[in-house]
Amino acid sequence: MLSKLFLLVHLASVVLASPTPTDLENRASIDTSSHCGQWDTVTASQYELLLDLWGESGATSGSQCSNxxxxxxxxxxWKTTWTWTGGSGVKSFSNIQLNTGVNTQLSAISSMPTVWQWSQSSSGTIVADxxxxxxxxxxxxxxxxxEIMIWLANFNAGPISYTYGSNGxxxxxxxxxxxxxxxxxxYSGSNGANAVWSFLPTSGTITSFSGDLKTFFDYLTENEGISTSQYLVTAQAGTEPTSGSATLTTSAYSLAIN
Incomplete structure (x- = not known):
């Protein structure tokens, strides 16, 4: 009798410790293999990993892989590792894109809560954000x-600007x-196709960010003439390398449009 009771308790503990259907679904839906193609994409629920090596032709040599x-x-x-040599322009923007909640007017967005915790290891001098x-x-x-950019790090790069000082x-x-x-x-400028607004930290690097991105839109609509009738059509977060070698590791990232 005691042996049967022990068996029943053991089986119950196994059932309780088993992954939930949600856990299994998440695991099954995620491709964790490395991707290195110029336009490779990997979908995971509401997010999409985009390799986006749009400027790789400007490099003398190099590559980038993400997973x-x-x-x-x-x-x-997620993680991305890159090495780029030659050329003065940005080589890529490997990123996580949010695919739910976009194509919404700014006036209809109540909040955009986000968390981004990341670290980066590099070799020698790099140019990236x-x-x-x-x-x-x-x-x-x-x-x-x-285009609204919110920089958390500036590694010897610089934002687009209409105006430069005597120091360049x-x-x-x-x-x-x-x-x-x-x-x-x-900073305000143009990339030749659209206006670019870049928020940069006044000092240091922000490796653990938690906040509401709507506050940045609110500032621009209240002070810089951007209309609240504009639609948010793309929401991405990643790194723009120009030269050097580094690995960016994001331990936790989330973004929602409410």
Missing amino acids: LVSLSGSTIS VAYDLFTSNTAGGSNTN QPVPVASNLSLAGHTWNL
Whole structure:
């Protein structure tokens, strides 16, 4: 009798310890293999990993590979390793893209909560940034009108700017802005196709960020003339390398549009 009771307790503990259907679904839906193709994409629930090696032809040599690591609920982790030599332009923007909630007017967005925890190891001098990259359009799914970048790190790179000082450095259009728990300088310029607004930390690197991205849109609509009738058409977060070698590891990332 005691042996049967022990067996029943043991079986119950095995059942309780087994992965839930949600756990199994998440594991089954994630491709964690390494991808290195110029336009490779990997879908994981509401997110998509984009290799986006759009400027690789500008490099003398180099490559970049990325992979998803895990997905737990709305939190995803991923890694990208890159080496680029030659050329002065950005080679890629490997990133995580949010595919739910986009094509919504700014006036209809109540919040955009996000968390991004990351680290980077590098070899020698690198030129790169780590940033959110958000695009708005006049219409849902339309051509880009504004690019809004929120830089968490600036490794010897620099934002697009209409104005540069005598020292060759970009001049901000607004300074020491307190948004989402940090202090930023705002730069304004054009990439030749649309306006570019870049928020950069006034100092240091932000490797653990938690905040509401809507506060950045609110500043731009209230102070820089961007219309609340604009549609948010793209929401991405990743790294833009120009040269050097590094590995960016995101241990936790989430973004939602409410």
